[in-house]
Amino acid sequence: MKRVVVVTGLSGAGKTTAMGFLEDLGYFCVDNVPGSILEELLKLFISSDLEKMAIAVDVRSEHFSDPVEVIGRIKEKTNALIVFLEASKEELLRRYALTRRRHPLQKGDVGLEEAIEKEKQILLSIKEMADFVIDTTKMPPHQLREILGHSLMNQSGGISLRILSFGFKHGIPMDADFIFDVRFLPNPHYVPELSLKTGLDREVEEYFKKYSLVDEFVSKIFEVLRAAVKEYQKSGRRIVTVGIGCTGGRHRSVYVVHKLAEMLKKEGFSVVERHRDLEKV
Incomplete structure (x- = not known):
């Protein structure tokens, strides 16, 4: 072809x-x-x-x-x-x-x-x-x-999801189709032993598991994206970019993006997971 x-x-x-x-x-x-x-x-x-x-x-x-x-x-x-x-x-x-x-x-x-x-x-x-x-x-x-x-x-068909974590203090990604703000979630930055870690570390994951609000919100974002992707596919759209933002882009947004990517991949979606500000202070 x-x-x-x-x-x-x-x-x-x-x-x-x-x-x-x-x-x-x-x-x-x-x-x-x-x-x-x-x-x-x-x-x-x-x-x-x-x-x-x-x-x-x-x-x-x-x-x-x-x-x-x-x-x-x-x-x-x-x-x-x-x-x-x-x-x-x-x-x-x-x-x-x-x-x-x-x-x-x-x-x-x-x-x-x-x-x-x-x-x-x-x-x-x-x-x-x-x-x-x-x-x-x-x-x-x-x-x-x-x-x-x-x-x-994915050029021959299907749709690709690009899910990006970012910090609002470093600027909003201008190419995002969706922006979700997770700054209201509990912040491990203020826990001394977690401050220098990231949302990809096991200790931070254990911290978030203590709060049911976190998983509830991730599930709601998942449902929104799943519904939106079905509609985008009807119009021939090939890629959708989703931005998940917290204050610095190291803890909350990173964790949420990683969990969303896991859930969407299990559903058979093609997903690119990116963490824009992970190394920034």
Whole structure:
């Protein structure tokens, strides 16, 4: 079965990293494709012996007049997986300052911030039609590769759940479809012998088992996600990102995410378990 991945999104958000990873996986990668030659490219791929192709589509090409139409045609002809990468404006400004590269829309008297905002508006419709959106603001390259790899395993069908623990004091994950706040649960941080441990440690698990509220709330989240996933599957959604947050992202959110992942896996769901702020103080 032919497999096509379209990598799109904001300039500076990680498309080069994503395409490099796909190339390592054996995908035939084509970057900066003008819409005018897309039809011929797809025909060649369909008639060739190639099984996997990745196409980067963005605003760099001067012929990129209608990105929604371009990606819509790819989706129609190949049932491609659409990956949209984004990052905060502050992070994009920082990355451009480090690389000293010019934004593709930064021409004439258009400044960098204005170019970023303009690109967001151009690509807004593509973001809405994407199979999944990845916010790379606080994401190192190896995590982006991990998320892409897991999603590709589910390209032929089914739905993948990405469950992420985080600390509110470190910022909310902007790519989450659901956010659950567990800061009302008992906090082992204030127990001296547990403060330096994490929600993955046996001692912390034993602490939470003393409180029926914890398991009750985990069960309620589980029921919500199970019901939501069934509806998402009807619409063809391929990945759902769930954020579970506590204050620092080391104890309560980590424990809840780990327990949810165990429960969902037992139900046959494909699950990626991540702990964003586990090592932060």
